[in-house]
Amino acid sequence: MFKDLNKKQIISMICILIVFSGVFGWLYEFFFYYLNSGFKTFYMRGGNFLPFINIYAYGAFLILFLTYKKKDNPLYVFIISMIATGILEYFSGYILYGKLHWLKCWDYNQEILNFGNINGYVCLRSVLVFGLSALLLVYVIVPLILKIVKSKYINTIFIVSIIVCSIFIIDEVYNLIFTSLFNLPKASTIYKNLGFKYLYFK
Numbered sequence: 001m002f003k004d005l006n007k008k009q010i011i012s013m014i015c016i017l018i019v020f021s022g023v024f025g026w027l028y029e030f031f032f033y034y035l036n037s038g039f040k041t042f043y044m045r046g047g048n049f050l051p052f053i054n055i056y057a058y059g060a061f062l063i064l065f066l067t068y069k070k071k072d073n074p075l076y077v078f079i080i081s082m083i084a085t086g087i088l089e090y091f092s093g094y095i096l097y098g099k100l101h102w103l104k105c106w107d108y109n110q111e112i113l114n115f116g117n118i119n120g121y122v123c124l125r126s127v128l129v130f131g132l133s134a135l136l137l138v139y140v141i142v143p144l145i146l147k148i149v150k151s152k153y154i155n156t157i158f159i160v161s162i163i164v165c166s167i168f169i170i171d172e173v174y175n176l177i178f179t180s181l182f183n184l185p186k187a188s189t190i191y192k193n194l195g196f197k198y199l200y201f202k
Contacts, residue, residue: 001068001142008158009149015165016145017064018057021137022168025056028129033199036112043199045105048171049187055092059085063134064142071138081134086127093121 002010029045037043046053062084067077097104108117108126117123149157171187179186188198 001064001146005149008154012149012154012158012161013145015161016148017060017142019052019161019165019168020141020145021060022052022054022057024133025053025059026051028056028133029053041197044188044191044196045199047175047186047188048168049175049190050168050171052168052172054172055088059088059130060137062088063137067134067138068142074135074139077134077138078131082127082131085130085134086122089126089130090118090122094119 002013005013026046030042030051033043033045034041063077063081066084067080070076070080093104093106104120107120108114108123109120111123113125114123115125151157174184175187178184192198
């Protein structure tokens with residue numbers, strides 16, 4: 001994927017992938033839980049000020065690491081992505097809630113289209129969506145990003161991508177670390193006070 005790219009192009013691509021995949025995940029969950037509510041309620045997802053869910057960024061890089069060299073085989077990309085993201089999702093949920101006893105941010109026992117769910121942490125629908133998303137990522141998004149970073153405007157793209165990605169990362173660090181260390185208000189608390197609804201599972 002990074003073949004024949006210089007340092008600026010590689011950094012730009014990584015920054016764009018982080019932002020795109022995290023925002024994609026937020027949008028997917030935002031509209032899915034609207035569907036899950038029977039088209040009655042929009043729920044905020046994630047814990048940041050910006051529309052970003054970090055596990056989708058991790059998942060995107062995991063998918064690319066495991067499948068990109070085999071991108072000539074879409075079935076391989078689809079199946080391996082399903083398995084890998086399913087494992088990531090299961091153990092993320094198991095560790096965050098089952099072991100650390102933090103908020104349970106998803107529970108497939110309480111959601112629609114939850115066939116084959118395992119302890120509420122992963123289900124067939126979720127891994128199918130992730131598998132299809134992997135095809136979109138490998139065959140549409142990555143080629144598009146490669147085209148962007150190989151353009152003659154790479155100096156501008158480099159600066160903009162770093163700034164935007166940094167803003168998302170600062171948002172993430174603030175809500176994950178600084179709010180606990182310095183007793184600062186979390187994004188979710190501020191949004192709740194403004195009337196936004198969050199959906200958590202006990």
